[in-house]
Amino acid sequence: MSARNVTDADFEAEVLKSDKPIMVDFWAEWCGPCKAVSPILDRIAEENADKIDIVKLNVDDNPETAMKYGITSIPAMYVFSDGEVKKRIIGAKPKPALESDLAEFLA
Amino acid sequence: MRQVIIVGSGPAAYTAAIYAARADLAPLVIASSVEFGGELMKTTEVENFPGFPEGIMGPELMTKMQEQAERFGAELVYDDVTKLELEGEIKRVHLGSGEVHEALAVIYATGSAYRKLGLADEERLSGYGVSWCATCDGAFFRQKKVAVVGGGDSALEEATFLTRFADTVYLVHRREELRASKAMQERAFADPKIEFLWNQEVAHIYGDEKVTGMGLVSTVDGTETTKDLDGLFVAIGADPRTHLVHGQLELAPEGTVAVRGRSSMTNLEGVFAAGDVVDPSYKQAITAAGSGCVAALDAERYLSELPAELLARAAGTAPQPQPASA
Secondary structure, three states, X not given: OOOXXXXXXXXXXXXXXXXXOEEEEEXXXXXXXXXXXXXXXXXXXXXXXXXXXXXXXXXXXXXXXXXXXXXXXXXXXXXXXXXXXXXXXXXXXXXXXXXXXXXXXXX | OEEEEEEOOOHHHHHHHHHHHHOOOOOEEEOOOOOOOHHHHHOOEEOOOOOOOOOEEHHHHXXXXXXXXXXXXOEEEOOOEEEEEOOOOOEEEEEOOOOEEEEEEEEEOOOEEEOOOOOHHHHHOEOOOXXXXXXXXXXXXXXXXXXXXXXXXXXXXXXXXXXXOOOEEEEEOOOOOOXXXXXXXXXXXXXXXXXXXXXXXXXXXXXXXXXXXXEEEEOOOOOEEEEEOOEEEEOOOEEEOOOOOOOOOOEOOOOOEOOOOOXXXXXXXXXXXXXXXXXXXXXXXXXXXHHHHHHHHHHHHHHHOOOHHHHHHHOOOOOOOOOOOO
């Protein structure tokens, strides 16, 4: 199972109004490290389905949202809760490192 | 237990895997969890790898090498090595997952890691304007001002790539001539968007939430200047990734793993090294691939001279009893 996509159009409904913490993976087709981290995020999402949602946002197709959150480096993984950014993670990292970055949401 | 484990996943590691797999050594390749494919995963067009007259994208080249290794029976694991025990006949490779793999031979081909400027604000602003990967992040700097720090091929390649997006690309170099190849230099000099800042070192990176400027110091007379900026790309070279073998493998004065002559043999029996981690001078995909081949051939020869019962254990089969002679 891989994470579902969100867009500029449904970002508010899907992410900002989400009733549980939700991580947005800002990515692009041409970004090698994004491809590397993607399956790791899928595994984290699967193992923690009750605690956190993980979705993807393609920055080329959805420049408005990427610009609004000042994305200048991808992969960028932002955790939103109650409509606000609660955590920013930049760059592909091994699974244990991501899990420790996300510890407060996975507990 | 395996006959050979290869640590790494760049051109050296995959070439070693292709040769070892074709020699029926069933290599296990520890490809890392997020940096698999190595340096070329972060490049765009590769125009100097023989056999691709039209050029090939770096990530595609690495995927092809990986497929070629797997086709002959190499097995890949996407995990990170946390510890290596290289002394003695049986080597142990510890992974992030906690798994431990054993092998009779290890090929160490971990490449190199980007060098940092070493400035206080570099880490804090990393991902907020400070970047090590123009191909990953360049597109976020449309109509902006960026700087590339460095004077080698990778710095000029990044600067040239960034002109697709940015209005101005400063190239900051601490000397007044470049190490980069002639072809790269000519391309960069001809580019009206690239402005060279010679004999300058970056002393400060400014910005609260994101990069807003840099402070430069002249390497000639110490004069300080500042430039407004949206992005800073660091391309000042790379250091061999030797942290896993410190205290076990001898290093050369340049900091690379020391190998004997033109071979891949390290100071430890059964441990071979290849690619950028042994190469202080050339650092090309094709030279790394060549050295990966050398390592696989060296490992194959080493294994062929080991006692049969050890090899049988590594192949996962008990030694066959000799048929009684008539």
